[in-house]
Amino acid sequence: VTRDTPPGGDSGDVTIAVDAMGGDHAPDAIVAGAAAAAEAGVSVILTGRPGQLRSLIASQPGHHRPANGAGPGRAGLLRVAAAEDSIAMDEGALASWRRPRSSAAVACSLVRRGQAHAVVSAGSTAGIVVTARLRLRPLPGVARPGLAVLLPTQPRPTVLIDAGAIADPKPEMLLTFAHLGVAYAQLECGISEPAVGLLTIGSEPSKGNRVTRRAHELLAGPPPHGNVPLNFIGNVEGSDLLASVADVIVTDGFTGNVALKTIEGTAAFAAAQLQTALTSSAPARAGRVLARRALRAADARMDSDSYGGAALLGLEGTVVIAHGASNPKAITSAIHLAAALARGHLTDKIRDRLGSTRGTHFLRRTPHPTPTTSHTP
Amino acid sequence: VTRDTPPGGDSGDVTIAVDAMGGDHAPDAIVAGAAAAAEAGVSVILTGRPGQLRSLIASQPGHHRPANGAGPGRAGLLRVAAAEDSIAMDEGALASWRRPRSSAAVACSLVRRGQAHAVVSAGSTAGIVVTARLRLRPLPGVARPGLAVLLPTQPRPTVLIDAGAIADPKPEMLLTFAHLGVAYAQLECGISEPAVGLLTIGSEPSKGNRVTRRAHELLAGPPPHGNVPLNFIGNVEGSDLLASVADVIVTDGFTGNVALKTIEGTAAFAAAQLQTALTSSAPARAGRVLARRALRAADARMDSDSYGGAALLGLEGTVVIAHGASNPKAITSAIHLAAALARGHLTDKIRDRLGSTRGTHFLRRTPHPTPTTSHTP
Numbered sequence: 181v182t183r184d185t186p187p188g189g190d191s192g193d194v195t196i197a198v199d200a201m202g203g204d205h206a207p208d209a210i211v212a213g214a215a216a217a218a219e220a221g222v223s224v225i226l227t228g229r230p231g232q233l234r235s236l237i238a239s240q241p242g243h244h245r246p247a248n249g250a251g252p253g254r255a256g257l258l259r260v261a262a263a264e265d266s267i268a269m270d271e272g273a274l275a276s277w278r279r280p281r282s283s284a285a286v287a288c289s290l291v292r293r294g295q296a297h298a299v300v301s302a303g304s305t306a307g308i309v310v311t312a313r314l315r316l317r318p319l320p321g322v323a324r325p326g327l328a329v330l331l332p333t334q335p336r337p338t339v340l341i342d343a344g345a346i347a348d349p350k351p352e353m354l355l356t357f358a359h360l361g362v363a364y365a366q367l368e369c370g371i372s373e374p375a376v377g378l379l380t381i382g383s384e385p386s387k388g389n390r391v392t393r394r395a396h397e398l399l400a401g402p403p404p405h406g407n408v409p410l411n412f413i414g415n416v417e418g419s420d421l422l423a424s425v426a427d428v429i430v431t432d433g434f435t436g437n438v439a440l441k442t443i444e445g446t447a448a449f450a451a452a453q454l455q456t457a458l459t460s461s462a463p464a465r466a467g468r469v470l471a472r473r474a475l476r477a478a479d480a481r482m483d484s485d486s487y488g489g490a491a492l493l494g495l496e497g498t499v500v501i502a503h504g505a506s507n508p509k510a511i512t513s514a515i516h517l518a519a520a521l522a523r524g525h526l527t528d529k530i531r532d533r534l535g536s537t538r539g540t541h542f543l544r545r546t547p548h549p550t551p552t553t554s555h556t557p
Numbered sequence: 558v559t560r561d562t563p564p565g566g567d568s569g570d571v572t573i574a575v576d577a578m579g580g581d582h583a584p585d586a587i588v589a590g591a592a593a594a595a596e597a598g599v600s601v602i603l604t605g606r607p608g609q610l611r612s613l614i615a616s617q618p619g620h621h622r623p624a625n626g627a628g629p630g631r632a633g634l635l636r637v638a639a640a641e642d643s644i645a646m647d648e649g650a651l652a653s654w655r656r657p658r659s660s661a662a663v664a665c666s667l668v669r670r671g672q673a674h675a676v677v678s679a680g681s682t683a684g685i686v687v688t689a690r691l692r693l694r695p696l697p698g699v700a701r702p703g704l705a706v707l708l709p710t711q712p713r714p715t716v717l718i719d720a721g722a723i724a725d726p727k728p729e730m731l732l733t734f735a736h737l738g739v740a741y742a743q744l745e746c747g748i749s750e751p752a753v754g755l756l757t758i759g760s761e762p763s764k765g766n767r768v769t770r771r772a773h774e775l776l777a778g779p780p781p782h783g784n785v786p787l788n789f790i791g792n793v794e795g796s797d798l799l800a801s802v803a804d805v806i807v808t809d810g811f812t813g814n815v816a817l818k819t820i821e822g823t824a825a826f827a828a829a830q831l832q833t834a835l836t837s838s839a840p841a842r843a844g845r846v847l848a849r850r851a852l853r854a855a856d857a858r859m860d861s862d863s864y865g866g867a868a869l870l871g872l873e874g875t876v877v878i879a880h881g882a883s884n885p886k887a888i889t890s891a892i893h894l895a896a897a898l899a900r901g902h903l904t905d906k907i908r909d910r911l912g913s914t915r916g917t918h919f920l921r922r923t924p925h926p927t928p929t930t931s932h933t934p
Contacts, residue, residue, distance in 0.1 A: 381814040
């Protein structure tokens, strides 16, 4: 089924611009993940080389059959917007300047022009962050966007922000990150008054480095943004990241990125240790067979593919950055995350917390039609 | 057996000053751990309240029997040096100034006066670091000491430095930390030319924050200290900490402390996830019983008690900082680590790498007699 009509009639639904050329397994894994998301009801615009993308779309399993038990109105549209250039995974932030027509840049421009609500990319984090900052306006009161990730704590996830957007922030930016993280936790984790902790190296306010000591004062002080107070619980440490002591943990992008990757590395290390231990003797091997399903369940809870990726918050459209090694499942999760944030009007909620300028942003809630060919999967 | 003679005759052996009042389980766990180390041949001077310590020493299991199959000459001495004050676990760095006669300060003074070779404390890291910096001279070429920990990688550990001594170091200090870490890895891990990595948030030299970008230039540049080159392999990330990609990983004390505690927290989280998974169904429980020994082996490799603690390097005597929650076994490990570093002349080796002033330090290798009563366990 190929339609050329715009998605304007899909009231309440959202359109996500997906950078089809970013990621280790692009564009194949991206197109497959996007097709699954479209089949589940999200409209997607893939940005990249049109010929390549259209032939990949045509080869998707669901392309020639109607969407599961639903008419074409239930499935989202799967369309293509042309971008001849792309940012390679090993290119840094400078590529964002060198490549104004990259697939990531075109995806951001679709949001800027009101043709999509949010962006998904599995490209290099540094490249996407700079591209997004070049293409998307910051929300009022936001000096720098922050990258938020969900840590897999129980019973609900913990938001870590900033996980790598700004390596050398000023202390004031950590206060903004706290507000961004709170808006995100309220929407995505359903927590009404998220508890905010500051990641540092000791529990007393005087502990930490220059940035965190000043950030502590700001977080503990009276709210500078209108009358929206923070539920600040004080300093937390690295050992608290997965201990469910706070709903939002604020840090600079350097420390946050090191901490996030340390969690990933340690989880992989622990799994490898366990694997070695469980293959070292016959009784252990037998035990492993019996415990396999349980171990898989534990593994799934640590599995970043299920979590949809990091959300760059504070710009006029949310940008979800999926892991570079994302498989189709991870891309689908990232698109669903972006759609949920758009449906929940996250940018408007951030505006309400931080901004004073209001009244014009309702124009941006409904995307304009985009002049591209479209497909339903 | 109680002896009052000094240990001068124990050629080649070392004396370790142990802060008996620092730690969550002080002084009981400290005295028990020290007694075991002394029985194994290390001479120990415990600093703290003499009456309390002497009665604890008298209650140790080995106190009234000769050391295992060896004469009194094989067992180390266990003595007491009086310190009426101590730094509480919840006191910060300022306590080091307020309490000049704390058990930690007295332990450092024993090294300063040549009566012990190294210090062990399970007190608060911030308190011990500042106390040591007040009491012990820096080695030539060392602006600030760095805290080194051994990460449990296979087949040999990885040195992380700085794990929390200096929260806001200058980039030049990271270069010094690299040399301190290399000397430590050579001695403690037996690696002749340790590979040095810089902890940051991307592999290219341009990635990172202001401190790491400048530190990268210094580490990659010509050696500033005589002609001792570094085997610098470039940037590493949080996910590399347990991946055995470098023998020494250099970072600032803020990031290093967050990373270390993130490793601890993630290992605990993974263990809890596994525990839940393995008690959730009957087959899983059966599997757990069969796999129990293997799981215990994996757990032991992650167990910080076996690793002896963090070593504060770059002062005229090494200070080993054990975990605040140390049990007797962890204290014994810490004392053995301090003894091994003293026997291997770590401070002299650091002097050789960094210093230009030589010739007087041999005086400090043999400790002077200390005027305290002594015990063999």
